[in-house]
Amino acid sequence: MSIDYQETIPNNVNLGEDRRLQRALEKWQPGYLDWWRDSGPEQSSEMDVYLRTAISVEAGGWANYSHVRMPDYRWGIFLAPPEADRKINFGMHKGEPAWQEVPGEYRAELRRLIVTQGDTEPASVEQQRRLGKTCPSLYDLRNLFQVNVEEGRHLWAMVYLLHAYFGRDGREEAEEMLARHSGDPDKPRILGAFNEPTPEWLSFFMFTFFTDRDGKFQLAALAESGLDPLSRTCRFMLTEEAHHMFVGETGVDRIVKRTVELMREHKTDDVRKFGAIDLPTLQKYINFHYSISLDLFGQEISTNAANYFTMGLKGRYRETEIDDDHTLTEDAYEVPEIREGAIVAAQAPALTAINERLRNDYVEDCQRGVDKWNRTIRQAGVDFELKLPHHAFHREIGAFSSAHASPEGRIVDEGDWNSNEGLWLPSIEDKAYVDSLMGAVTEPGKFANWIAPPGKGVYGQPLDFDYVRFN
Ligand code: BYC
Numbered sequence: 001m002s003i004d005y006q007e008t009i010p011n012n013v014n015l016g017e018d019r020r021l022q023r024a025l026e027k028w029q030p031g032y033l034d035w036w037r038d039s040g041p042e043q044s045s046e047m048d049v050y051l052r053t054a055i056s057v058e059a060g061g062w063a064n065y066s067h068v069r070m071p072d073y074r075w076g077i078f079l080a081p082p083e084a085d086r087k088i089n090f091g092m093h094k095g096e097p098a099w100q101e102v103p104g105e106y107r108a109e110l111r112r113l114i115v116t117q118g119d120t121e122p123a124s125v126e127q128q129r130r131l132g133k134t135c136p137s138l139y140d141l142r143n144l145f146q147v148n149v150e151e152g153r154h155l156w157a158m159v160y161l162l163h164a165y166f167g168r169d170g171r172e173e174a175e176e177m178l179a180r181h182s183g184d185p186d187k188p189r190i191l192g193a194f195n196e197p198t199p200e201w202l203s204f205f206m207f208t209f210f211t212d213r214d215g216k217f218q219l220a221a222l223a224e225s226g227l228d229p230l231s232r233t234c235r236f237m238l239t240e241e242a243h244h245m246f247v248g249e250t251g252v253d254r255i256v257k258r259t260v261e262l263m264r265e266h267k268t269d270d271v272r273k274f275g276a277i278d279l280p281t282l283q284k285y286i287n288f289h290y291s292i293s294l295d296l297f298g299q300e301i302s303t304n305a306a307n308y309f310t311m312g313l314k315g316r317y318r319e320t321e322i323d324d325d326h327t328l329t330e331d332a333y334e335v336p337e338i339r340e341g342a343i344v345a346a347q348a349p350a351l352t353a354i355n356e357r358l359r360n361d362y363v364e365d366c367q368r369g370v371d372k373w374n375r376t377i378r379q380a381g382v383d384f385e386l387k388l389p390h391h392a393f394h395r396e397i398g399a400f401s402s403a404h405a406s407p408e409g410r411i412v413d414e415g416d417w418n419s420n421e422g423l424w425l426p427s428i429e430d431k432a433y434v435d436s437l438m439g440a441v442t443e444p445g446k447f448a449n450w451i452a453p454p455g456k457g458v459y460g461q462p463l464d465f466d467y468v469r470f471n
Contacts, residue, residue, distance in 0.1 A: 008026055008029070009022070009025055009026065009029065009075075009076060009077060010074050010075075010076030010077075010078075011076050011077040011078065011160075012056070012057055012076075012077070012078050012079060013077055013079060013160070013164075015077065018164075021163060021164055024163050024171060025077075025159070025160065025163055028159060028163070028171075028174055028175075031175070031178050032075070032152075032155075032156075032159075032178065033071075034178075035122065035178045036071075036125075036152060037071075039122070039125065039126045039129060039181065040125055040129065040148060040152070041070070041125070041128070041129060041131075041132050041144070041145060041148050042129055042130055042132055042133065043132060043133070044070040044132055044145060045070055045071045046070075046470065046471045047069070047070050047145075047468050047469065047470055047471065048067040048068065048069050048070075048468070048469040048471065049067065049068055049070055049141075049142055049145045049146075049467070049468050049469075050065060050066070050067050050068075050142050050458060050461070050465070050466075050467045050468070051065070051066070051067075051068045051073065051142070051145065051146055051149060052064065052065050052146060052243075052459075053065075053066070053068065053073070053074070054076065054078050054153075054236075054240075057078050057079070057080055057081060057236055058081070063459075065458070065459045067469060069471075070145065073149050073152075075149070075152050075153050075156045076153065076156065077156055077157065077160045078153075078157075078236050079229065079232035079233050079235075079236055080232045080233075080235035080236040081232075082228070082232065085097070086098040086228060086231075088226035088312045089224060089315065089319050089320050089326060090224065090309060090312060090315045090316070090319050090326040090327065091226070091309050091310045091311055091312040091313075091315075091326070091327060092310050092311070092312065092327070093226055093311075093312040094312070094326055094327060096226075096312075098226050098227070098228040098231070099226055099227050099228060100228055100229070101165065102165045102166065102227060106311050106313060107166070109307065109308060109311060109313055110165075110227060110230070110313055111162070111166055111169065111170070111173065113222065113230075113308065113313060113314060114158050114161050114162060114166075114173075114230065115158075115162070115173050115176075115177075115190070116190055116191065117158055117218065117219075117222065118154075118155055118157075118158030118159065118162070118173075118177055119177060119180065119189055119190045119191070119194070120189070120190075120191060120194050120215065121151045121152070121154040121155040121158065122151070122152070122155050122177060122178070123180075123181075123182045123189040123191075123194035123195075124147075124151050124182075124194065124198075124207070124211070124212075125148050125151050125152060126181055126182040126183075126189075127182050127183075127194065127196070127197060127198040127207070128144065128147070128148060128198050128204060128207075130199070131144055131198065131200070131201060131204055132144065132145075133440060134200065134201065134438035134439060134440055135201070135440055135441065135442070136201055136438075136441055136447055136448035136450070136451050137441050137446060137447045137448065137451075137453070138441075138442060138443075138444055138465075138466065138467040138468045139447075139453075139454060139457065139458065139463065139465075139467055140201070140251070140451075141442070141467065141468050142458065142467035142468050143247045143458075144204065144247075145468070146243065146247075147208065147212075147243070147244050147247060150240045150243070150244070153240070154237050154240070155177060157233045157236075157237055158177075158233075159174045159177060160233070161229060161230060161233060162174045164229070165229065182194055182195055182197075183195045183196075183197065191295075191296055192292060192295055192296070192396060192397070193211055193214075193292040193293055193295065193296055194211075196292060199431075199435065200434055200435055200437075200438045201251070201438060201451075202255065202277060202282075202285055202434050203285065203289070203434075204251070205247070205248050205251030205252045205255065206248065206252065206285050206286065206288075206289035207248070207289060208244050208245060208247045208248030208251065209245060209248030209249050209251070209252055209289070209366075209369060210248070210286075210289040210290050210292075210293040210366065211289065211292075211293045211296070212241060212244040212245050212248060213245055213248075213293070213362060213365060213366060214293050214296040214297070214362065215241050215244070216238065216241050216242075216245060216365075217297075217317055217358055217361060217362045217365070218296075218358075219234045219237050219238050219241060220234075220238060220317050220318070221314050221315055221316060221317060221319075221358055222234045222314055223235045223238065224314070224315025224316070224319040224320075225312070225313055225314060225315065226311075226312035226313060227313065248369075249369045249372065250454060250455075251451075252282070252369075252373060253372060253373055253376055254451045254452040254453070254454060255276075255277055255282065255450065255451050255452075256279075256282065256373050256376045256377060256386075257376050257380075257452040258276055258449075258450060258451050258452040259271055259276045259277055259278065259279060259282070259450075260279075260376065260377055260380035260382045261380065261452065262274045262276045263279075263380070263382055264380055264381065264382070272433060274449075275437060275449045275450055276449065276450045277434060277437070277450055279377070279382075279384045279386070281426070281430050281433070281434070282386065283386055283387070284423075284424065284425055284426045284427075284430060285426055285434075286370070286386060286387075286388065286389070287389045287393065287394065287407055287424055287425055288394070288425050288426055290366065290388055290389060291389060291393050291394035291395060292394075292396075293362075294359060294362075294363075294391055294395060295395060295396050295397040295398070297355045297356070297358055297359035297362065298355040298397060298398070299355060299397060299398040299399075300335040300336065300348070300353060300355065300356040300359075300398050300399050301335060301348055301352045301353060301356075302352060302354065302355045303352060305352070305354040305355045306349075306351040306352045306354060308354075309328065309351060309354050310327075310351065314354075316354065316357060316358065316361075317357075317358055317361040328349075328350040328351045329351065331349070331350035331351075332347045332348065332349060332350055333347070333348055333349075333350040333353035333356065333357060334346070334347060334348075334353075335347075335348045335353050335356050335399070336391070336392070336399055336400075337399050338392075338399060338400065338402070338403055338411065341411050342411065343392055343400075343405075343409060343411065359391075363388065363391070366388055367388060370386055370387070370388055373386050374386055387407070389407035389408075389409075389424075390405060390406070390407060390408055390409030391409075392405035392409050392411070393405050393406065393407050393409065393424070394424070394425065404416070404417035406420065406424070407424055437449075437450045442468075442470070444464040444465060444466050444467075445462075445463050445464025
């Protein structure tokens with residue numbers, strides 16, 4: 001079904017046939033647009049940006065590219081096509097038909113999951129608000145805006161579910177989405193990582209690599225949901241999410257490439273002299289963004305997660321491909337613990353360890369990206385390896401939150417932590433240095449000195465294409 005962009009709210013959910021819902025969403029829309037103006041990408045309202053807009057949800061149909069005047073971007077509601085006779089694939093309702101309405105007994109849990117998911121979307125736009133001013137190229141500026149408009153659309157996706165399935169409470173929650181703000185001391189965003197600033201582009205690339213990847217895994221787990229509209233929404237969101245992680249992975253890779261190029265050219269590790277970001281600094285940024293993203297998976301042992309699973313609301317990553325009974329009532333899973341100052345593996349009921357399992361799937365996926373960056377380093381003949389720090393490092397949620405650990409996973413005391421923190425995480429000087437490199441590069445085909453150009457342009461366009469037109 002192709003999407004009608006003449007409608008006030010483009011959609012493929014037959015919104016026109018549900019006047020009440022349509023009116024409720026049209027009432028929410030001006031508040032959203034105000035929020036975008038006040039909290040979305042700064043000074044973007046005069047720009048025409050080469051954006052991908054979904055025109056249908058069928059394969060290929062969501063990839064339609066053209067220059068769009070930023071404030072005229074049309075955020076719509078798009079669900080992946082329904083799957084005939086879809087069943088619930090896990091938990092106590094396994095084998096029953098998927099729900100087309102919210103079961104009354106699971107209303108509170110579903111609302112909470114949807115609100116938590118929805119809250120992250122506008123949060124990330126707020127975090128990235130000022131990056132446009134210091135873009136390393138027009139290509140990157142365009143990618144930033146693409147990510148931003150899609151996060152805005154993901155908010156619409158969750159707000160649609162709240163309005164369509166949760167009545168008055170849902171409408172109130174939708175209002176709250178625009179009332180909380182990233183880093184606001186009085187009304188912060190719900191999850192920790194979404195209150196951290198994204199002040200410059202190195203942080204942006206790390207965020208889209210590590211934190212958007214949490215999005216991939218959480219959305220994949222929600223795509224397994226017994227609530228069919230939630231599953232269909234998340235399936236379509238995942239197609240968009242892939243681009244965000246591409247931006248992160250290739251962004252960091254291009255920085256690495258430029259760094260090792262300068263290291264070779266000048267036969268030195270100290271590339272700061274040449275205006276690039278040295279590998280030890282990149283390692284510190286990895287340590288930070290990876291560890292705060294690990295926290296987003298919740299505690300290792302979680303009754304919330306066990307309940308969501310048993311109720312059929314949130315599954316595991318690629319649930320149907322896992323070879324077990326999908327109820328997990330008898331199974332065990334390994335979880336880490338700190339015992340007598342050492343990290344040990346303990347067995348826990350698999351049901352309560354659902355968060356840990358999803359985190360482990362995430363870790364594996366992160367490692368694949370880090371391996372690619374290391375390949376770029378090796379190809380330049382440089383002897384250095386970027387590493388994911390140990391999962392105990394710099395954690396605020398779960399078993400490790402009560403202790404300090406080194407990136408290698410050694411439990412350390414407060415004094416040790418304090419004297420090493422600046423070596424393990426970006427120090428004030430590191431941040432100031434990275435900040436000092438940022439400055440807008442807006443000539444088509446030109447790139448900032450600290451980052452290599454990408455291998456190719458967007459959708460077959462050349463690198464010197466005018467991806468953003470300033471009016
Ligand atoms: N920060 O039982 P536990 C994305 C709370 S990213 C603050 O382990 P649970 C995106 C927790 O709420 C994906 N609080 O929790 C990326 C609970 O509170 P109560 C977002 C935290 O429920 C980039 C308590 O601690 N989607 O899409 O099993 C750009 C006990 O914890 C945190 C989702 O997260 C934290 N990090 O797991 C744009 C999916 N962690 O009950 C977008 C929906 C835990 O004591 N959310 N707490 O009041 C969920 O599935 C779950 O809420 C969580 C937490 C996995 C996050």
